[in-house]
Amino acid sequence: MSDLKTQIRAARDERETGDPKKALEMFLEIDKSQLDPNQVFDYLGELGLTYWHLKDYPKARTTFEEALAYAEKTNNKSYSAVALRHLARPEFNSESPDNAVSLARQARDLAFEAGRQDLAWFDHGVVTTLIFNKASFDEIKKWFDIEAEDLYNTSRNTKDDIAKWVWTCGLLIDRSHVFDSIADLYIALMIAEQFNLARRKEQIEEMISKFNNK
Numbered sequence: 001m002s003d004l005k006t007q008i009r010a011a012r013d014e015r016e017t018g019d020p021k022k023a024l025e026m027f028l029e030i031d032k033s034q035l036d037p038n039q040v041f042d043y044l045g046e047l048g049l050t051y052w053h054l055k056d057y058p059k060a061r062t063t064f065e066e067a068l069a070y071a072e073k074t075n076n077k078s079y080s081a082v083a084l085r086h087l088a089r090p091e092f093n094s095e096s097p098d099n100a101v102s103l104a105r106q107a108r109d110l111a112f113e114a115g116r117q118d119l120a121w122f123d124h125g126v127v128t129t130l131i132f133n134k135a136s137f138d139e140i141k142k143w144f145d146i147e148a149e150d151l152y153n154t155s156r157n158t159k160d161d162i163a164k165w166v167w168t169c170g171l172l173i174d175r176s177h178v179f180d181s182i183a184d185l186y187i188a189l190m191i192a193e194q195f196n197l198a199r200r201k202e203q204i205e206e207m208i209s210k211f212n213n214k
Contacts, residue, residue: 004035012046016162017196020053041070041079048086053199057091064092081110085125090132097133104129118163120154123147124170131177144178147171165191169200173207182211 007030015023027047035043048063064086071079088103108122116122123146130140151171158164172188175181185208192201 004030004039008039008043008046011050013162015046015050015053015199016166017198020050020199024050024054037074041067041074041076041082044070045082045086052086052089052091061087061092077110078114078116081107081114081116081122084110085122088125088129090129093129093132097129100129101126101133101135117157118154118167120147120151120167120171121163123150124167124174127174127177131174137178140178144171144174147174162195162197165195166197166200169197169204173204176207176211182208185211 007026011023011026011030014020014026024047027043027050030043032040032043044063044067048060048067051057051060051063064083068080068083068087071083084103084107088100088107090097090100093100093103104122104125108119108126111119111122123143127140127143127147130143148171151167154167155164169188169191172184172191175184176188185204189201189204189208191197192204
């Protein structure tokens, strides 16, 4: 089972720092039937996120819905928080921005109740959906400040360096939206290049291009 955990982690790292198509192949090579109950949810979440990065949104959504069903079946608040955070993504709620915000807030509440240490990631989900829903500046800024504090606390506790810097880039992306500033995007790009965060680098470069073409 530890080998399967290592395989999941290796596939995740490949997605974040290398080739997402290769990462998908690595995930699909894992025999899901051999996973123990504590690994099934992690596998589904990472697989769904890989589909999302590849912009295969129907498969991503289906996988996240399967993850949510597993979370509810096992009555696990922490799992439910993660699944809802993913399902709150704007790509799945193009016709219902209000629903995206609602799901993101539910996810954050459950993450807090479950005592998760990665609250900054859930805060980022709330900020993203508030921007998507064209919420007030004050409301977005309030959540951005919450995200910044939670990220600081998270960074002191996590041993997952890839996740930490991915979240830091997320915070800087939020700053660029809140303050309409390209400066934070360039700082985020520096971090993404320094730590070989390939997916973040692609995302940030696209955002810089759009910013320059306003």
